[in-house]
Amino acid sequence: MSLEAWYIDSSDEDQRKPHRLQPNQPVSLEELRKLGVCHWKLNADIYETDPELERLRKDQGYSYMDIITIHKDTLPNYEDKLKMFFEEHLHLDDEIRYILDGHAYFDIRDKEDRWIRISVSKGDLITLPAGIYHRFTMDETNFTKAMRLFVGEPVWKACNRPADHFDIRQKYVASLQGS
Ligand SMILES: CSCCC(=O)/C(O)=C/O
Ligand SMILES: [Fe+2]
DSSP states (O other), X not given: OOOEEEEBOOOOSOTTSOOBOSSOOBOOHHXXXXXXXXXXXXXXXXXXXXXXXXXXXXXXXXOEEEEEEESXXXXXXXXXXXXXXXXXXXXXXXXXXXXEEEEEEEEEEOTTSOEEXXXXXXTEEEEEOTTOOEEEEOOTTOOEEEEEEESSSOOOOOEESOOTTSHHHHXXXXXXXXX
16 A cells, blocks of 8 residues: 655644645655655564565665654653654654554655655555655654664764755755756
């Protein structure tokens, strides 16, 4: 199954709401791919023994993994972390997340700097390219369990916008040309 994504409005109302435009302006998987976003749908019920996940990790070099459960009762400093995740930022490496349960949204900027909201739920493995401006929020269900994957030792550093001076940002912008 495909990912659902759409352009969002600029309202400051509760970030957990879908914020769709009226009428809805969907974004296809192909358009996401042109921005460097990749997606796989896996069977999250068997993540501990899933040969498909094992193969993907081997092929992509995702040697590191941990699991984060984002809920007010499980995540220390829950509110602060949510605020941090929703600050527009980029990373020096790809962000690779496999949703094991629940739902959430990743927002990414398109080439014209417009926000696209990507809805992720159980079974979605999504990668955001290094250098893309993005943010993360819970949806109204307020629960997500995700596997965080990384090539080598994880670097959790988030560079809040403006971060245009980073080489990785310039590399990412250059990668969009002609796509
Ligand atoms: C689903 S993991 C929490 C979000 C996160 O780690 C991040 O970097 C969001 O951009
Ligand atoms: Fe991030």
